[in-house]
Amino acid sequence: MELIRAYFGVGSVTKKGKDQYQYRVCSVKDIVRVIIPHFIKYPLISQKRADFEIFKSIVEMLDRKEHLTPAGLQEIVNRKAFLNKGLPEPLKAAFPETKYVTRPKVEYSGIPDPN
Numbered sequence: 001m002e003l004i005r006a007y008f009g010v011g012s013v014t015k016k017g018k019d020q021y022q023y024r025v026c027s028v029k030d031i032v033r034v035i036i037p038h039f040i041k042y043p044l045i046s047q048k049r050a051d052f053e054i055f056k057s058i059v060e061m062l063d064r065k066e067h068l069t070p071a072g073l074q075e076i077v078n079r080k081a082f083l084n085k086g087l088p089e090p091l092k093a094a095f096p097e098t099k100y101v102t103r104p105k106v107e108y109s110g111i112p113d114p115n
Helices: 002-008 028-041 048-063 070-080 089-094
Strands: 012-017 020-024
Touching: 002 012, 002 028, 028 048, 048 070
Parallel strands: none
Antiparallel strands: 012 020
16 A cells, blocks of 8 residues: 555555555545546546546536535535445435436446557
8 A cells, every 4th residue: 555655646544454554545636636647547447437437527526616515515426426335324314305427338448558
């Protein structure tokens, strides 16, 4: 994990258990400037790419400060509903108007050439 953090030059590594560590990047600026460009240059080649595209759109909304309006925050929650395990129960209760966005379809076209 420390090698990953050193590679990107942003974020932090924390110990989460006896043999478990977590790499996190919490700064929207660092995600926009470092993490997203990496995954654009070296795209995921599975359905996880669809998750990345939704994640990227959420980060772009945060960067534009859209989360500061009720409509913008609701749209972020709508998109978050598709990531990982969906919305936790407290978010479902807090945002009963959640509308699920269409998940992008990812077609496998081989491993891209990074050059």
